[in-house]
Amino acid sequence: MSEIPSELRDEIPTFGDTSPSRAAKGPLDWSALTSFQGARSALEITVLVGLFAAVFFLLQGILSWTDTPTYVFPKPIDTVRTFAEDFTSTEIHALKVTAIEFLAGLAIGSTVGLILAALLTQRPFAEKVIAPYVLIMVTTPMLAFVPFLRLKMGFGLWPLIIAVALASGPMVMINAATGFRRTDLAKIALARSYGANTFQVFAKIRFPLALPMIIVGYMVGSIFGLLTAIGGEMVAASEQGGLGKDLVYYSSLARMPEFGATILIIAILGLLIYVVFYLVGKRWASWQA
């Protein structure tokens, strides 16, 4: 291996090599977060942790040196201390509410989006006619509708679930449609030559072929959905509260370490979403070159 130039290394298939190839990685290469093996990864992790420490203490240093008051911007050490010490049942409750809104909304939105994508791509004319509305839905900030949904549907969780579904669904749909449109005639003919019916062609050829794009759709849709859930709570939270409501609450009282700690929770959630879909992609879509 040593005489192979490093830029070529990923292109050359090797048997028994478990390190993910370049193709297996997402739009951003964050594999350092998920693969813990070998000397190369150990070096990467050292650099990753080192860089994090550098940013952390640089920010701390700048804020101390410029005498920035805590009510303007929380110092990283205070934020982490608050996160570690005061992560009480209120935050856990807020996290749970946001998570329910996000997961329920994503489940509903993505399922509808996926089914619509699978059906519409079978009918090019229908797809052409529907496409503008999907594009409009993708670009519309669904946050804007949260107050109206509140007025219509009351102060429960449903208005935010609907908003998350509206934000994530079209995103899943637009990516899934791109995937379903990738028809490989030779592979469909292969299945047909063995007597496959329409459903088998879908389940065994079209769907696996579209899966990498569907996973990308889920990843992007999830991030959209999480932002909508939190933004929606900031605009008009339910009686249950949520992380977004906490943000508004802490910032209005200038309790910046708590504000920072809440941001930290949201950041961890976002990373978690990325890692989950990265792993899903690695398992089910790593064949894609």
Added chain:
Amino acid sequence: MVLVTAAEASASGNGRPVRLRAVRATKVYETRTGLVRALEDFTLDIAQGELVCILGPSGCGKTTLLWAMSGLHALTSGHILLDGAPVVGPRPHQLGMMFQDANLLPWRNLRKNIEFPFEIKRKPVDHERIGSLLTQVGLAGFEHAFPRELSGGMQQRASIVRALAQDPDVLLMDEPFGALDAFTRDEMNLLLLRLWAESGKTIVFVTHNISEAIFLADRVVVMTPRPGRLARVFDIDLPRPRTIEMTFEPGFIALIQQIKSVVEADHHAVEVT
């Protein structure tokens, strides 16, 4: 070597029963720029156990003919008859199709690719047969490799195993070795001849490579491009088993030149008119 004209081609010379028959097969495609006559009035009988190569330049309707034979698409007029019955749709139990390149599913490993037809047909996987075929083609031990981890030749061998595991009586092969280098192609051709000799299957092999066609075939059917018509049929009476050394002999080379002149004459005629 005997020259047979298009009209005589329907009479199969070797006395064996006719397995597959194309009768005045015609296919016209409608494209944005107008009608394309891909295949016109093509008539050919293929006998049981025969290895027929269909030869012609790119775009001469070879693939169109093969897809019609496999029941994957319908003809504009004419018929394909298998054992006397018209082929109007896929015949998964009698016909096996091998496509251009290996056409493996990249999201499945080798074993799963070979089991794919069993899944589609909802029948139990014949592990014993697959195992012995894999050993025969030298792929034992690679069952869990994914297509992208294999060389072109290995992918092609896996594709042969996938087709043969179904044990079809008639194998239709659409330029299966077109993308391989000359060495691997020779190796694949020898493998194919060995498997054919052992199984006695009827094989229709489409290619644009003259020497490959002669090397494999009992009969080489030359087609003219656009519209795809039957130009001439050459009976190849080289002894079997055939070896790569035969391809260097004067007789073989003379045959290449003869067939080449037929292909080029037709090509030229098309370009002039």
